[in-house]
Amino acid sequence: MSAFLALVRRDLLLSFRIGGGPFLGLAFFLTVTAMLPLGVGAKLNLLGEAAAGFLWVAAALASLLSLDRLFQADAEDGSLDQLALGALPLEFAVLAKAIAHWLTTGLPLTLAAPVLALMLNMPEAGYATLTLSLLIGSPVFSLAGAIGAALTAGLRRGGLLLSLLVLPLFVPVVVFGAGAVSAAINGFEPGAAFLFLGAVSLFSLVLGPVAGAAALRIHLS
Amino acid sequence: MVAGVEVTGEGLSCRRGDRLLFTDLSLNARPGTLTAIVGPNGSGKTSLLRMIAGLLKPEAGTLTLSTGGVADEEPATLLCYLGHHDALKAQMTARENLEFAARWQGAVRDPDEALARLGMTRQADLPVGYFSAGQRRRTAFARCWMVGRPVWLLDEPTSALDSAGRAAVIDLIGAHVADGGTVIAATHETLIAGAAELRVA
Numbered sequence: 001m002s003a004f005l006a007l008v009r010r011d012l013l014l015s016f017r018i019g020g021g022p023f024l025g026l027a028f029f030l031t032v033t034a035m036l037p038l039g040v041g042a043k044l045n046l047l048g049e050a051a052a053g054f055l056w057v058a059a060a061l062a063s064l065l066s067l068d069r070l071f072q073a074d075a076e077d078g079s080l081d082q083l084a085l086g087a088l089p090l091e092f093a094v095l096a097k098a099i100a101h102w103l104t105t106g107l108p109l110t111l112a113a114p115v116l117a118l119m120l121n122m123p124e125a126g127y128a129t130l131t132l133s134l135l136i137g138s139p140v141f142s143l144a145g146a147i148g149a150a151l152t153a154g155l156r157r158g159g160l161l162l163s164l165l166v167l168p169l170f171v172p173v174v175v176f177g178a179g180a181v182s183a184a185i186n187g188f189e190p191g192a193a194f195l196f197l198g199a200v201s202l203f204s205l206v207l208g209p210v211a212g213a214a215a216l217r218i219h220l221s
Numbered sequence: 222m223v224a225g226v227e228v229t230g231e232g233l234s235c236r237r238g239d240r241l242l243f244t245d246l247s248l249n250a251r252p253g254t255l256t257a258i259v260g261p262n263g264s265g266k267t268s269l270l271r272m273i274a275g276l277l278k279p280e281a282g283t284l285t286l287s288t289g290g291v292a293d294e295e296p297a298t299l300l301c302y303l304g305h306h307d308a309l310k311a312q313m314t315a316r317e318n319l320e321f322a323a324r325w326q327g328a329v330r331d332p333d334e335a336l337a338r339l340g341m342t343r344q345a346d347l348p349v350g351y352f353s354a355g356q357r358r359r360t361a362f363a364r365c366w367m368v369g370r371p372v373w374l375l376d377e378p379t380s381a382l383d384s385a386g387r388a389a390v391i392d393l394i395g396a397h398v399a400d401g402g403t404v405i406a407a408t409h410e411t412l413i414a415g416a417a418e419l420r421v422a
Contacts, residue, residue: 006324010313017312078306081276085297086325221277 003088004096011100014073019066022108029062029109033116044121051122052130052181053174055113059134060170063105063141067166068159070101070149071212075219080153084220094212095205098139098146106138122185129184137173137197143208144169150215172200225252225401226288226299226371228273233282235268241280242268243421248405252371255394255404255413260421266407267305269421270374273405274302286372298327300372305380307361311350315341315360318349322364329369339363339389354381359389366393373397375406 015021036054037047074080083093113134114127122130148166152158180193228250235242242265250256258266271277273284275297286296293299309318319332336345339359349357358381365373378394379387395413398404405419406412 003325003327006321010310010317010321013317014310014312076306077310078304078308079310081271081274081302081304081306082308082322082326084276085274085300085302087298087327088325221271 003086004092007083007093007096008100008103011097012103015066015100015104022104025062025065025105026108026112028065029058029112030116032058032061033119036120048121048123051117051120052126052185053178054120055116055122055130056134056137056174056178056181059106059109059113059138060141060167060174062109063101063138063145064163064166066101066105067142067145067149068152068162070097070146071153071216071219072149072155072158075153080216080220084216090213090216091209094146094150094216095143095209098142098208098212101145102139102142106134106141110134110138122181125187126181126185129190130181133177133180133190133194133197136194136201137177139201140173140204141170143201143204146208146212147215150212150219153216153219169204173197176200223369223371223397223400223402224288224299226286226293226403227251227290228284228286228372228403228405230273230279230284231282233269233272233284234280235265235272235277236280237265237268244281246282246421248419250403250405250417252401252403253398255398255406255416256419257412257416258405258407258419258421259409264421266421267376270302270304270376270405270407273372274300274374276302299370300374301326301365301368301370302374302376303361303365303378304376307357308364309349309352309357309360312348314346314348315352315363316345318360319364319367322368326368326370328367330367332363332367335363335367336360338366338393340385355383355386358382359386362390362393366397371402373402373404373406375404375408377408378406379408379410379412 084090113130117130145166148162152162176193176196180190183190230248233246234244260266272279285292286299316332323332336342339362341359378390391412394404
């Protein structure tokens with residue numbers, strides 16, 4: 001456990017020292033959201049209706065932003081070899097790094113989402129559901145994203161390929177996440193959508209580290 | 222005394238792409254010995270080291286790390302691999318790098334003691350990004366000594382080092398071998414007297 005937490009801590013430290021930690025993804029999320037009303041125009045009803053779906057897509061893209069460096073930096077400087085020779089299996093290294101990634105992307109985005117929802121004129125009935133759905137669903141961006149990041153660890157310009165690989169994996173969470181919010185806004189019970197979100201999240205909690213570690217082993221050899 | 226680990230390889234072949242680097246290579250490195258892997262550039266010295274480290278699957282053949290004649294189930298925790306990348310984070314200080322390694326891989330020595338042994342005490346709190354190649358090498362070697370596992374796999378351990386750093390590294394390798402450690406190094410120089418030589422063609 002101490003080794004696992006040490007890796008989470010190291011990645012958090014590096015994220016603060018390299019890229020301003022959680023603030024870069026947050027700034028992107030904010031900027032993109034600020035651009036939507038500029039593009040759509042001051043149609044408050046339209047913005048309010050699209051807000052939930054848009055915030056979910058923006059959160060997915062903001063998480064994607066730093067995903068390409070998740071394993072690339074470690075692959076370049078040889079740290080990946082040392083991670084593979086640790087006391088814990090490589091699966092736990094992938095999980096620890098995905099958790100650190102979520103703490104610096106998914107979590108701050110979740111906390112900022114209600115503020116941005118207000119900016120987009122989202123009906124009040126959806127705020128709690130939006131935050132809760134992002135809290136349950138956004139770990140998928142880091143966990144399933146880790147698979148794509150591991151597959152593209154050795155590619156110099158892997159970012160674009162990474163997007164093509166992982167965005168399809170993000171589809172279910174975006175569908176059910178945004179679906180839960182519209183259900184709540186329209187006075188329906190969002191419970192079923194939450195169950196789906198939770199299922200996808202748990203599934204990627206298992207699949208992400210296992211598939212990610214397998215991809216890293218291929219990269220190492 | 223470190224646990225004596227014997228590294229045995231039989232009929233090893235290595236393929237990179239469609240090239241066969243070496244075929245039917247056998248090795249036997251016993252506790253308390255240094256084996257120098259020699260051969261021209263590109264002959265597969267690094268690949269062989271990575272193979273022993275378990276990072277690379279052999280195309281054919283078997284590799285075992287055994288303690289007291291019994292093959293070990295978890296070979297990864299018996300060895301320390303020092304590749305030609307130093308595996309240090311440029312944004313972290315030398316001490317932070319070593320402290321992380323101590324928690325991730327386990328350690329038998331204190332990070333400060335290891336840095337001091339390699340003459341890096343004054344630079345311990347500087348980010349590794351400011352280091353010269355030689356200073357990074359010293360820090361990476363300090364990590365290997367700190368982790369203190371029985372098998373050391375060293376890829377050109379003295380590259381980029383000045384004469385003092387070289388002497389410190391050779392001294393530690395000699396002490397590890399005398400202590401019953403197993404050292405396998407890809408190197409072009411004589412590190413200690415009486416080293417066995419393994420030629421990859």
